[in-house]
Amino acid sequence: MVPRNFRLFHRDWRFLFFKTIMEVGKMDFRKEIAAKISKLTELEEEKISSLIEIPPQGNMGDYAFPCFTLAKTMRKAPNMIAAELAKQFEQDAILEKAEAAGGYLNFFVNKTEFIKATIQEVLEKDTDFGSTKEGEGKKVLVEFSSPNIAKPFHIGHLVNTVTGNAIEKIFKHLGYDTVKLNHIGDYGTQFGKLIVAYKLWGNDEVIEKDPINELLKIYVKFHDEAEKNPALEDEARKYFKMLEQGDEEATALWKKFKDLSLMEFKKLYDDFNITFDSYAGESFYSDKMDEVVEILEKNNLLVESNGAKIVDLEQFNLPPCMILKSDGATIYATRDLAAAIYRKRTYDFYKCIYVVGNTQALHFKQFFNVLNLAGFGWYKDCMHIGTSLVKFADRKLASRKGDVIFAKEVVDEAVSKTLEIIESKERKLENPTEIAKKIGMGAIIYIILKNNRDRDIAFSWEDMLSFEGESGPYVQYTYVRGKSILRKAGDFNFEAADYSHLNSEDEFNMVKLLDAFKDAVKEAAERYEPFVISRNVTELAKAYNKFYNTHPILNAEENIKAARLNLTKAVCSVIKTGLGLLGIDTPENM
């Protein structure tokens, strides 16, 4: 078996080698290296491929194979193995050199081939660059945003809205069939309170103008008044009960509040270009909760505790999960259970991702485990992706507003700051407000998605409104510069370019980053971390800016110019795709 395969492999290899020259755009350098090493060792190509890394310094090589893992099986020192492999290495048209450095075997690719192959692939695939078919036929639900009706949308909501939106886009890019769910908080006793408050103090004219703030105002007033007059609480409970029983007046009011709030939320979603496939909120599941209780009872999971019904989770070292309150009413865990069961039936999901604040980690652990105990094996496909908590680095500004920063306030500040900058420039833009919006939103989204989700976000107006260095506007600006050049250049094509002219370190590094984008998308999905893409795209922007400052493009000699223009086009394309996956729009001018 071995020799036969070996011979076949040899034939394939030559064929492949020949193909490289013909179809260099399809070349996968990592795979080529893996094939070579595999030939010399016992390791499988795939295993090798996963081990291959990029050396920390460019001058060390383009790819590196660490020999440490081979040391045990070969019973040799890693540096010996590396040296031996280096000796046996045969160069070819795409891999020029292999060099042993300590325990690493470093490879040097044929730069021109690599550059040509990468640029061609980017230009061919354009916005599909980095996409795969790994998700084909698999449905992924992403629940995010989920604000509460009649409550203001604050910066914390913005964080998981933006994060969830990006995660959905990333999965979609990898071929998954995604569904965006907004689990609106539109149910619960607070609506009884709101109805009472409205009947006492509501003023339609004022409410129409600023629905959420006005509703919040009367809601707060209710709490103040209820302290003096407890009878109001009874009244509220009465109205919520009426609502549950389908009372016409109560339902009409509830619907009115909900519609007004949704209108407000949608304005914000529009600002960020976010849409949902479903707004089925908590109320949607109100008639699906009896079944949850039945299922749990049938499985003997419900236990009475202080008058309430709970599911004991001690075996998981978790506090119990409450299902029914002592007054028999349901609670959010019940609704989440109903929603999960409904979603599994309706969508038969491959994964159901809950993008919700880290503060709710315990709740999700509990409710997933209840699903588990109830015999739903698919509980393993449900995952909570916790988003960062926003804290205040710059207390002074925050405390003035009562330690809460509203999403709208952030949006307004970002846009007006952008307009200010635009106006201060000599260059006049045709549609400054539209551009200011793209840039302002870009700045906000970037701040949210630039770091890992486990870490709290230290909010400061200074950082939020800083459009220099690692920022959304910086990356957008890079794109705009590139596009400006491309517009001025007019027609040119890929074939006309001789890539051997892209021989500077800067140009090569940029192409490496283009290539790395593919891995970045995959890693971002694996880790549910959009920031992996922010990093890649920012690095790319930095590399391009450096190149831009040191190399003429339009003013370069004709034969060099075509190559640099194609490179510029590829960089713009990847920036646009990358920012797009984060939910950031790219203006053509700024």
Added chain:
RNA sequence: GUUUCCGUAGCUCAGUAGGAUAGAGCGUUCGCCUCCUAAGCGAAAGGCCGUGGGUUCGAUUCCCGCCGGGAACACCA
């Protein structure tokens, strides 16, 4: 108290399936617009990777303790 996350440059953060000289941005100092958009580029300064042990040829990375900070811990969602 229990559970969990975090501690890397003045600030905000990357990096860590153990491995090559620990990296950015902001801020600071100094340079660069007769040239494709200066929201840009270059240079310098700035680090016992919280701390004490352990495992290892090798630890910022893994394990344990400690210190410091955040969060959650049933009738709200």
